[in-house]
Amino acid sequence: MAQVAGYRIVAPLGGAGDQLGIAPDGRYVVVRTVSERLAADPEFREHFRRETTAARAVTGPYTANVVGADADAPRPWVAAEHFAGVSLSESVATLGPLGPGDLGSLGVMAAEGLHRIHSAGILHYGLKPATVVVTRGGPVVTGFGGCGSGGSPGFIAPELLSGEGGSGPAADVFALGALLALAATGRNPHGAGGAQQVLYRTRHSGPDLVGVPGTEWPGFLARCLAKYPADRPSVPELARWCAARAGEEPWWDREPLAGMIASEQEYLAELAAMDGEFGDGVDDGFSGAGASTGL
Incomplete structure (x- = not known):
């Protein structure tokens, strides 16, 4: 074994x-x-x-x-x-875009996860739909600290694309804002197409927030997705804002998503329950020093 x-x-x-x-x-x-x-x-x-x-x-x-x-x-x-769970993008594809209260529940839990990561002196820099897993207990942030695969176009903060260095926690706020926009509309807020097109729009164009529900959410997500790090809310501010608007019913308990989980x-x-005979238990596929732990 x-x-x-x-x-x-x-x-x-x-x-x-x-x-x-x-x-x-x-x-x-x-x-x-x-x-x-x-x-x-x-x-x-x-x-x-x-x-x-x-x-x-x-x-x-x-x-x-x-x-x-x-x-x-x-x-x-x-x-x-x-x-055990499914990615955030799979969840949204299954349930459809989330309403204001459901967005609040997602935002506060993801922000709390980011806060704990930042408190340990780690920056995620790879938050994306695949690294938020929706489980029976709600969303979980994965892929931090040494074994992830980096960010995805549309979720990488502009300052990380400019070659001017990182912005600290504000880059993770940008990624979380993009995830919330995806959950609210079913779309990448920086559009579809090739990676270079999406990266260009991330740096030079405003996000697509058409269809974001409620009267408050569009403006708040625009702040999270601001081009300049200083214009974004902090992670604790984001968590408080979302907590004040979170719904009471867990959206991950709804069918058919609950059945998928x-x-x-x-x-x-x-x-x-299987024997687990899969070779010597190691793999040469580790993707490199830029990967993250938390897997």
Whole structure:
């Protein structure tokens, strides 16, 4: 049976070196191992050590907490909680655009996750529809601190595209604003088309907020998506604003989304019941130093 440290490997997940594992306490985890090429680079190992150490300080109900890592192993590895659920974009495609109260619930939970990540000294810089997983307990922010795959066009802050360096937490506020706009309209707020077209519009054009519900949400999302970092709300301000407008009924409990989440839970249970014979428990697909932990 394949293992990485004390984690039993039961199945591959995607093509970036991720593998589904079972922790000794029975939790599902995503385990990622570093390629031999990167493992031979001392600078990468030190980078990996710093980011995974910081990521292990992130705790809370709205993040995929890192539960183990070893930067000194022959093949460095990191393990984070894995949740049964579907991506935010799949959720919106299933339920349709969210109303004002549902947007508030999504915003406050995602902002709380970001706040916990920032409090550990980490910037996400890769928030996108695929890194917000909607679970039975609500949205969870994943993909931070050492094993993600970076942002997606339309969700990357303009200052990160200009080559002038990062803006700190404000870049994550921009990404969250874009996610809320997507959830409100079903569209990327910076349009469709090729990556270069979307990136150009992100830097030079205002966001498309047509169809955002309510009288307050369009203006607030415009602030979150402001071109200049200083014009955006802080993460705590965003959380307070959304909390004051959050709905009482969990939108993730609605069908058919709830059934999709339950199916994912059943699928994980089926994988866990298998022998888990998937090679040696490692993968050369680790995508590089720019990836993030929290998986």
